[in-house]
Each structure stands twice: as C-alpha cells, then as structure tokens.
Amino acid sequence: MRARHLAIQAFRRLCQVSALLFVLYAAISAHWRNFKVGHNSARLVGLLKNEAWGEAYALNERALSWFGEPLEVSDGFLGVPWGASIAGLPFTDPLSVAALASQGQLPPTSMLVGALIPLGLALVGGKLYCSFLCPARLVFELGGAVRMGLQRLGLPLGELGIPRLGLWVGLGLVLFSAGMGMGAFHLVLPYLSLSQGLAAWMLTGSAGVGLAIFGVLLLVEVFVAPGQICRSLCPTGAVLEQVGRAAPFRLRKVDPSACPSSCNLCQRVCPYGLFPGQETHHPSCDSCGRCTLVCPDNKLAHGLEWGAKRCSD
Amino acid sequence: MALSRREALASMLAGAFLLPGTGCGAAQADPSRTLLPPTASEDFLARCIRCGRCAEVCTAGCIELHPPWAGAEAGSPFIVPRVAGCNTCTMCTQVCPSGALTPIEPEDVLDAVDMGLAYVDEGLCLSFLGRVCGVCHDACPFPGEAIVLGHHAQPQVLGACVGCGRCEERCPQIPAAIRVFRQDPGSPRWKGPA
Numbered sequence: 001m002r003a004r005h006l007a008i009q010a011f012r013r014l015c016q017v018s019a020l021l022f023v024l025y026a027a028i029s030a031h032w033r034n035f036k037v038g039h040n041s042a043r044l045v046g047l048l049k050n051e052a053w054g055e056a057y058a059l060n061e062r063a064l065s066w067f068g069e070p071l072e073v074s075d076g077f078l079g080v081p082w083g084a085s086i087a088g089l090p091f092t093d094p095l096s097v098a099a100l101a102s103q104g105q106l107p108p109t110s111m112l113v114g115a116l117i118p119l120g121l122a123l124v125g126g127k128l129y130c131s132f133l134c135p136a137r138l139v140f141e142l143g144g145a146v147r148m149g150l151q152r153l154g155l156p157l158g159e160l161g162i163p164r165l166g167l168w169v170g171l172g173l174v175l176f177s178a179g180m181g182m183g184a185f186h187l188v189l190p191y192l193s194l195s196q197g198l199a200a201w202m203l204t205g206s207a208g209v210g211l212a213i214f215g216v217l218l219l220v221e222v223f224v225a226p227g228q229i230c231r232s233l234c235p236t237g238a239v240l241e242q243v244g245r246a247a248p249f250r251l252r253k254v255d256p257s258a259c260p261s262s263c264n265l266c267q268r269v270c271p272y273g274l275f276p277g278q279e280t281h282h283p284s285c286d287s288c289g290r291c292t293l294v295c296p297d298n299k300l301a302h303g304l305e306w307g308a309k310r311c312s313d
Numbered sequence: 314m315a316l317s318r319r320e321a322l323a324s325m326l327a328g329a330f331l332l333p334g335t336g337c338g339a340a341q342a343d344p345s346r347t348l349l350p351p352t353a354s355e356d357f358l359a360r361c362i363r364c365g366r367c368a369e370v371c372t373a374g375c376i377e378l379h380p381p382w383a384g385a386e387a388g389s390p391f392i393v394p395r396v397a398g399c400n401t402c403t404m405c406t407q408v409c410p411s412g413a414l415t416p417i418e419p420e421d422v423l424d425a426v427d428m429g430l431a432y433v434d435e436g437l438c439l440s441f442l443g444r445v446c447g448v449c450h451d452a453c454p455f456p457g458e459a460i461v462l463g464h465h466a467q468p469q470v471l472g473a474c475v476g477c478g479r480c481e482e483r484c485p486q487i488p489a490a491i492r493v494f495r496q497d498p499g500s501p502r503w504k505g506p507a
Contacts, residue, residue, distance in 0.1 A: 185363070
C-alpha cells in the first residue's frame with residue numbers, strides 16, 4: 001500500500017515538473033524557431049551565439065524530428081496553461097472563456113474545447129489540476145518545505161486563515177475584464193503570474209513583473225498564510241472545486257474504523273490544514289495524497305467513491 | 314459557502330484592487346509608435362486573452378508583450394517596427410486561440426492585413442537629400458505593389474502597404490525617414506517635421 005502511495009507522489013511530482021518545464025520550453029522554443037527560420041543550421045547558431053547554443057539547437061531539432069517536420073511540431077507547443085497548445089491540443093482555463101464571454105465575445109471553438117480538459121478533469125477528479133499540474137503549487141510546496149525548515153530553527157511564522165473568497169475574486173476579475181479587458185488576471189492568479197513571468201523571462205531575458213508578483217505571493221505562503229492562497233484566494237481553484245463537488249475520484253478514508261483520538265498526523269501534513277481522518281476534507285481537498293503517506297494505519301487512499309461527501313464547508 | 318456581506322465586498326475589492334494600479338500605469342511603449350500583430354480585430358484588447366502564443370511563434374521575433382504595469386494593455390502583444398518589423402509569415406494569426414487575430418495564409422497578406430501605413434519624411438529621406446538609397450523598397454515584402462521608387466530612388470508608398478514596418482526597421486537614416494503608423498481614427502499621424 002505504501003509503495004502505491006509513493007508511486008502516486010512520484011507521478012504527481014513528474015506531472016508538476018512537466019507542467020513547469022512545458023512553460024519554460026514553450027518560451028525558449030521561440031528562440032529556436034527564430035534560429036530555424038533565420039539560419040536553419042546548428043553550425044551558424046553556434047558561430048552566432050556560442051557552442052552551447054548550437055548544440056542545444058541541434059538537440060531540439062533532433063528531438064522534434066522524431067515526431068515530424070521539426071518546425072511544425074514545434075508550433076504545437078505554445079503558451080501558458082491559461083491558454084496553451086500542448087502537442088497541438090488546446091488547453092484553456094475556464095476563467096479565460098468566462099472573461100471573454102463577459103465582454104460579449106463568443107469564445108472560439110478551440111477555446112471551448114480547451115476548457116473542456118480542465119473541466120472534465122474536475123468532474124472526474126475534483127481539483128486534480130491543482131495538485132498534479134499547477135506550476136504555482138509546485139513552487140508553493142517548495143516554499144512549504146522552506147517554511148518547515150524555518151520553523152525547526154525556531155522562527156515564529158504566521159498562521160493566518162483567510163476566508164474562502166476564490167469565487168468572489170474570480171467574479172471580480174471577470175467583471176473587471178468585462179469593462180477593462182483581460183489585463184488583470186496575471187496580477188492575481190498565482191499560476192498565471194508565475195508562468196507568464198517565466199515565459200517573459202525566457203523570451204526577453206529580463207525577469208518580468210509577473211515573477212515579482214509571484215514572489216510576493218510566495219512570501220505570503222511561506223511567512224504569513226500557508227496554503228491559504230491556493231485554498232481560499234485562487235479563482236481557478238475555486239471554479240474547479242465547485243465543478244468537482246461530486247467527483248467520484250477522491251481521497252477518502254478507506255478504513256471506516258475510528259482513528260485514535262490523539263492522532264492528527266494527516267491534518268498536520270495537509271497543506272491546507274484539512275482533516276482527512278475525520279472525512280471533513282471535502283471539497284477543498286485536491287487529492288494531493290500527502291496524508292496517505294503519513295497515516296500509520298493506512299486508512300487513507302485515492303479511490304473511486306460515488307455519492308455525497310461529507311463537507312467541511 | 315457562507316459569506317458575510319463584508320467578506321463579499323472585501324473580496325470584490327480584492328479582485329478589482331488593481332483597477333487604479335493598472336489603469337493609470339503608462340504603457341512602456343508609446344501607443345502611437347507601436348503596431349498590433351497582423352489581422353488584429355477592431356476590439357483587439359477585449360478579445361486578446363494574453364496567452365503570449367503569438368510572441369512565441371513569431372518567426373521575425375518582432376512581437377513583444379506589454380509588461381504587467383501597462384494598464385489595460387498588459388500582457389497583450391505589440392510590435393515596434395523600428396526594432397523589428399513583421400515578415401508577414403502569418404503564424405501568429407494561425408495560433409491565436411481567441412479570435413483576436415483572424416487566421417490567414419501568407420498569400421492573403423496583401424488583401425487581409427492592415428497594420429498601418431508607412432509615411433516618408435522627405436526632409437530626412439536620403440534619396441530626397443540627393444543620395445540614392447532605396448533600402449525601404451528592398452526591405453518591403455511587396456516591392457512594386459506597396460512601395461515604388463521614383464527618380465533617384467525616391468520612395469513613394471502606395472495604398473497597398475500592409476504596415477509591416479520592415480522599411481522602418483531597415484531605414485539607414487537616424488531617425489528613420491520612413492515610419493509606419495496605425496490607421497486608427499484619431500491616432501497621430503506623422504507627416505514630417507512641422
């Protein structure tokens with residue numbers, strides 16, 4: 001059982017790192033495409049920049065050519081998870097569709113199809129996007145590790161709770177974009193500020209303000225309110241949570257026998273401070289599965305379960 | 314989710330707290346000196362979802378993205394023709410997910426693209442100052458159709474100009490003697506020194 005939990009965690013890290021690498025790769029590829037169109041020669045790129053660039057150029061060309069004409073394949077990896085093309089498939093945040101619709105625009109079919117992917121994932125597995133794919137969550141979890149280290153050193157750190165306002169933040173942003181265009185989302189949405197900041201960095205070579213905004217959010221996560229940005233403020237997370245309220249794939253207590261009253265290990269390890277042992281972790285739980293590793297009796301596991309959940313709020 | 318009125322109001326404010334912060338911020342680039350990517354729709358800023366795919370796919374490397382403090386334009390693409398002009402490859406139009414750019418093929422460019430119009434400052438242009446230049450004509454993707462050279466290689470821009478900005482990028486004069494301006498109503502048009 002423990003091996004299975006560990007495998008899920010390993011798979012989760014793999015997905016998270018892949019999502020982050022995708023954002024970086026899509027932006028770095030812009031340089032590759034420019035070299036490809038302008039020079040189409042690893043040797044020329046090596047002479048123009050330096051050896052390492054030339055080798056990286058050739059490596060990317062070789063990798064892409066496994067899948068077809070390199071430039072065409074490369075054009076299938078674009079954007080940030082907010083509105084991306086991943087191996088040619090569209091992937092869109094439902095909020096971007098809502099913001100476009102709020103301006104009286106009919107979202108094109110490709111965006112609607114792209115939004116079906118995260119929404120479908122939410123209908124089946126709740127907030128799986130948050131725990132398995134969100135690039136910001138990975139960095140926040142690293143921040144959580146730093147926070148734990150600081151606490152071990154005896155630093156008093158904040159433990160602020162924030163009321164659950166994600167839907168209202170989302171509504172505010174959609175209303176804002178109805179009047180002002182879509183220029184505000186990346187100032188608020190953590191994963192968007194991170195990924196747009198990284199993309200701008202890779203494209204232009206200078207770190208964007210997106211990264212600065214995300215840095216502030218990370219400081220809040222580490223020093224002030226751990227887990228609260230994801231749980232209470234992120235509008236995308238809030239939308240996926242509402243869509244996935246009845247999702248059958250969930251983290252649940254597979255052993256119905258009562259836990260020892262003194263044990264709260266699962267609550268202590270939960271990034272949001274939820275209590276899976278008492279089955280009150282729905283609907284905020286994003287099935288990250290960290291609690292499954294610490295439960296001494298293996299009472300917690302991912303699995304399918306139909307019907308209503310006990311909800312904490 | 315029970316929410317008191319105060320919490321609801323506070324969060325609406327949180328969602329919109331950027332309104333003053335972003336609305337007053339001046340864009341990095343002077344809007345009258347930037348171009349939008351080809352086939353930008355009338356309501357481009359409303360339609361653009363700021364995913365950055367046009368900038369990533371741009372083969373000319375000319376599409377830049379407005380920084381986050383650029384107010385309503387933040388994250389949307391722009392082109393500064395003097396830095397790099399558009400090579401009309403039309404890739405950006407084909408990858409745009411939201412319809413802010415209309416997909417076209419390279420052979421449609423002359424008919425479908427209207428990013429702006431080039432204006433020649435005869436007081437600066439080398440060919441008008443007695444030298445034979447003609448670089449703008451050679452840089453143009455539609456020489457003979459969008460721009461023609463007259464006596465002493467003096468350039469004349471024709472109505473077919475798509476406003477790609479390659480002439481401005483390549484103009485050897487400093488400051489550029491040929492410059493591209495958007496054709497939006499009310500946008501300041503530069504017609505040479507006063």
